[in-house]
Amino acid sequence: MVFSAEPTSPIESPGLLAATSRFRSLLVLMTLAGTIAGLSFALIAPERPSASARLTLTDPRGTTIFHDGGAVQVDVARYLSDRAEFASSASVLSRAAERFGKEVSAEDLRRACSVADVSESNTIAVSCEMDKADQALEAADSVVAAFQELTVSQVNEKAEEAIEPLRAERDEIAGELASGTLIPSGASSIVETAVVQSATGRITALDQRMTEIRTTQALFGDGVEYLDEARVVPTAGWLVRALKLGIVGAGLGFFAALALAWFRADRQPIAQRSAEVVELLGMPLLGQIEVYRDTPTSIDLLAKPEAQFELLSSSFGAVFSRGIALFVPVVPTVGSVGAIVNSALVAVRSGRRVLLIDGDASDSAVGDQIGLQRNVGLAELLSGKASLESATARMSFGQTAGLSAAVFDVMGPGLAGSDLAALASTPHAEEAMINLRSHYDLVFVASPALLSSGAATALGRLADGVVVILEQGMSTATIANARRQLGFVPADALGFVMIDLV
Known part of the structure; x- marks a missing residue:
C-alpha cells in the first residue's frame, strides 16, 4: 500500500x-x-522530646550603651534578629556546652537547638530536641544561661568603652586643676575663679554621665526583661x-x-480520538469496539454478535466485498481476536462463504478462544504439504434458529515450530491464496502484531486488503511506526478498528 x-x-x-x-x-x-x-x-x-524557653528582651531604644552615648534610633526587629543570631553563635553554644557537660559539644547543640525571634514581639524562643526530655530541658536551660552570661559581658564591655574616654577627660582636668597649669600665669583673681568653676563644672558633668552609664548598665543587666523557663513541649503521640x-x-x-x-x-503524546488516528495512520475508521477487561477468553460461536460488531462488519463490507483480508493489531491488543472472530461470524450469518485463519503461529489465540485444536493448518497449506480440505476444520451450527444451514470454516496456524514468515514467500503460497479466493467469498486472516513479528508483513503480501487494529490511547510514535511498516505491504489499506478497553 x-x-x-x-x-x-x-x-x-x-x-x-x-x-x-x-x-x-x-x-x-x-x-x-x-x-x-x-x-x-x-x-x-520516632519524635524526639523537645524543650522550649522564651526570653522577652529589654527594649533597647532607651539604652545608650549600645550606640556609644549617641541618641540613635534603634530598629527593634533588627535588634531581635541580631540577638537571636547571637544566641545561636559559636561563643554562646560553646559556653552552653561547658555548662551542659556530659561530653556534649557546641556542634551537638547547634544540631539539636534552634533560636528564632517571635514576630510582633520583643521575644526570642530557644528550642532543643534531644533523645530524652530531661536532656532537652538541660540543653535549653544551658543555652539560655550562656546567652544571659555573655550578654552581661557584652553590656559591661560596652559600658567600659563608653566610660573610658569620660574618665580620661576627668582625670586630665582634675590633674591640671590640682597642678595649677589650668590657670594662666598672671591671671586676675576673677579669671582664676572663673577657670576653676568651669573645670569643676565639667568634672561634675563627667561624673554624672559616668553614673548614668553605670545605672543603665545595672538596669539593663543581661538584656532579658522576662524569662519563661524551659519546659517540655507536649507531643501528640506516635x-x-x-x-x-x-x-x-x-x-x-x-x-x-x-x-x-x-x-x-x-x-509521549497519545492519539485519544479517532480523528487523530485517521490523520496519523492515513486510514478511515471502520469501527470502535468497546471491550471489558474481564471479558471471557472463550467466544460463544452460537451467540449472536453484539451490535458493535455488526456495525464494524457493515463498514468493512462497504470497502471490501470479496477476497483475503488481513486483520493485524499494531501491538498485542486485548479484544483484537474478538473483533476478528465476531466480524467473521456476522459474515457467516449473512450467508457468505467465510474462512477464518489463525495466522499467529507463536500464540494461536484464535484457536484457543474458539476451541480449535492445534493441527495441520496454514503452514502446511503454504508449504504444499497439505490440501485445503485437510488444513480446514468445519464447524456446523446445526439447526440453531436463524442458522439452519450455516457453517464456519476455520484454519489454524499449523503445527508447532512453523515459520509462516518464510513460508509466505514460497511459490506454493500464492497458489494456495488463489485456491482460497476460488473457494470462499471472504477470508479473514488473524495476523500476529505488526510491530513485533515479521510474519505480519509477510502475510500482508498475500492479502488483498489490510485492516489495522489498535487500542485507544496508543502513542503517536507507535502509530507512526505502524504507518511506516505498512508501507511494505502491497495490499489495500481498508481502515482501522479502535479497541476501547473499559
Missing part, C-alpha cells in the same frame, strides 16, 4: 486531567508509596504523628506523580 507523506500537524498538548487519567496507575502507586514512606519514617524515626507524616507523604507522592504524569504525557 502506498501512503502520502506522514502528517506534520502536532497533537495537542495533554491537559492535566488527561495526563492524570492516562497515568492513573502511576498516581495510585506513587501516592501509596509516599504514604508508606511517611508511616515508615514515623516508625523508624499515632497522630504517623497519621500526619502519612498524609504528608501521600501528598508529596501524589504531586510528584502528577508532575511526572504530565511530563511523560507531554513527551
Whole structure:
C-alpha cells in the first residue's frame, strides 16, 4: 500500500486531567508509596522530646550603651534578629556546652537547638530536641544561661568603652586643676575663679554621665526583661504523628506523580480520538469496539454478535466485498481476536462463504478462544504439504434458529515450530491464496502484531486488503511506526478498528 507523506500537524498538548487519567496507575502507586514512606519514617524515626524557653528582651531604644552615648534610633526587629543570631553563635553554644557537660559539644547543640525571634514581639524562643526530655530541658536551660552570661559581658564591655574616654577627660582636668597649669600665669583673681568653676563644672558633668552609664548598665543587666523557663513541649503521640507524616507523604507522592504524569504525557503524546488516528495512520475508521477487561477468553460461536460488531462488519463490507483480508493489531491488543472472530461470524450469518485463519503461529489465540485444536493448518497449506480440505476444520451450527444451514470454516496456524514468515514467500503460497479466493467469498486472516513479528508483513503480501487494529490511547510514535511498516505491504489499506478497553 502506498501512503502520502506522514502528517506534520502536532497533537495537542495533554491537559492535566488527561495526563492524570492516562497515568492513573502511576498516581495510585506513587501516592501509596509516599504514604508508606511517611508511616515508615514515623516508625523508624520516632519524635524526639523537645524543650522550649522564651526570653522577652529589654527594649533597647532607651539604652545608650549600645550606640556609644549617641541618641540613635534603634530598629527593634533588627535588634531581635541580631540577638537571636547571637544566641545561636559559636561563643554562646560553646559556653552552653561547658555548662551542659556530659561530653556534649557546641556542634551537638547547634544540631539539636534552634533560636528564632517571635514576630510582633520583643521575644526570642530557644528550642532543643534531644533523645530524652530531661536532656532537652538541660540543653535549653544551658543555652539560655550562656546567652544571659555573655550578654552581661557584652553590656559591661560596652559600658567600659563608653566610660573610658569620660574618665580620661576627668582625670586630665582634675590633674591640671590640682597642678595649677589650668590657670594662666598672671591671671586676675576673677579669671582664676572663673577657670576653676568651669573645670569643676565639667568634672561634675563627667561624673554624672559616668553614673548614668553605670545605672543603665545595672538596669539593663543581661538584656532579658522576662524569662519563661524551659519546659517540655507536649507531643501528640506516635499515632497522630504517623497519621500526619502519612498524609504528608501521600501528598508529596501524589504531586510528584502528577508532575511526572504530565511530563511523560507531554513527551509521549497519545492519539485519544479517532480523528487523530485517521490523520496519523492515513486510514478511515471502520469501527470502535468497546471491550471489558474481564471479558471471557472463550467466544460463544452460537451467540449472536453484539451490535458493535455488526456495525464494524457493515463498514468493512462497504470497502471490501470479496477476497483475503488481513486483520493485524499494531501491538498485542486485548479484544483484537474478538473483533476478528465476531466480524467473521456476522459474515457467516449473512450467508457468505467465510474462512477464518489463525495466522499467529507463536500464540494461536484464535484457536484457543474458539476451541480449535492445534493441527495441520496454514503452514502446511503454504508449504504444499497439505490440501485445503485437510488444513480446514468445519464447524456446523446445526439447526440453531436463524442458522439452519450455516457453517464456519476455520484454519489454524499449523503445527508447532512453523515459520509462516518464510513460508509466505514460497511459490506454493500464492497458489494456495488463489485456491482460497476460488473457494470462499471472504477470508479473514488473524495476523500476529505488526510491530513485533515479521510474519505480519509477510502475510500482508498475500492479502488483498489490510485492516489495522489498535487500542485507544496508543502513542503517536507507535502509530507512526505502524504507518511506516505498512508501507511494505502491497495490499489495500481498508481502515482501522479502535479497541476501547473499559
